[in-house]
Amino acid sequence: MEQPHYFFQIRKNVRRYDFVSEGHTRIPKAIQFFDTSVPDLFNLVLGDVRPDGQLDVFSVSDNGDRDKVLATVAQVVAHFLQENPTMYVFFTGSTPARTRLYRMAVGHEFTNLVVQFEIMALLPSKQLVPFQPNLSCDGFVISLKNPNVTE
Amino acid sequence: MKTLTEVPRKPRKMPRQEPGPFATMEELGRFKTNLANQLLEKSNVGEVLKQRRNH
Numbered sequence: 001m002e003q004p005h006y007f008f009q010i011r012k013n014v015r016r017y018d019f020v021s022e023g024h025t026r027i028p029k030a031i032q033f034f035d036t037s038v039p040d041l042f043n044l045v046l047g048d049v050r051p052d053g054q055l056d057v058f059s060v061s062d063n064g065d066r067d068k069v070l071a072t073v074a075q076v077v078a079h080f081l082q083e084n085p086t087m088y089v090f091f092t093g094s095t096p097a098r099t100r101l102y103r104m105a106v107g108h109e110f111t112n113l114v115v116q117f118e119i120m121a122l123l124p125s126k127q128l129v130p131f132q133p134n135l136s137c138d139g140f141v142i143s144l145k146n147p148n149v150t151e
Numbered sequence: 152m153k154t155l156t157e158v159p160r161k162p163r164k165m166p167r168q169e170p171g172p173f174a175t176m177e178e179l180g181r182f183k184t185n186l187a188n189q190l191l192e193k194s195n196v197g198e199v200l201k202q203r204r205n206h
Contacts, residue, residue: 039200
């Protein structure tokens with residue numbers, strides 16, 4: 001995937017990636033991967049760093065650079081999975097509305113994303129199924145399609 | 152002649168929809184990962200990933 005994306009800094013020891021969204025305003029953003037209750041499944045946590053240093057829930061659409069931010073998140077996920085090729089990444093929104101926003105964003109970029117990733121959706125019925133745009137879901141599980149292919 | 156009495160408007164309540172803000176990324180991480188673990192609980196995700204590993 002060669003879409004324009006932001007340069008990101010990596011802190012491997014804490015599995016954290018930082019970049020700056022430069023749309024209408026300049027918003028530093030952080031991504032960190034945390035262990036979940038499922039072995040080999042890491043939770044992707046996204047945050048906006050506020051001017052006061054506190055962390056807010058990540059936003060992908062408010063700064064006029066949604067596609068570039070999403071491409072950056074995709075690059076970060078790809079980097080993390082290249083480093084940890086047997087692992088999986090889970091992500092969900094902090095509210096149902098935000099999960100719907102993520103679902104729309106993933107659906108919008110689906111044709112680009114499936115080149116590199118296998119994307120599955122966790123349904124409200126707790127079943128994990130292949131992701132389809134417009135499929136209502138509570139979260140997403142991502143893995144690399146081919147761990148040997150780099151960006 | 153009737154006079155209209157102005158009814159004072161109730162201030163509109165705009166509750167914050169999103170949680171936070173959080174002091175650190177770790178704090179945000181704990182919140183989001185608790186949420187994730189609740190969603191993963193009783194799901195077939197662990198089983199599906201285990202089967203995929205064995206293939």
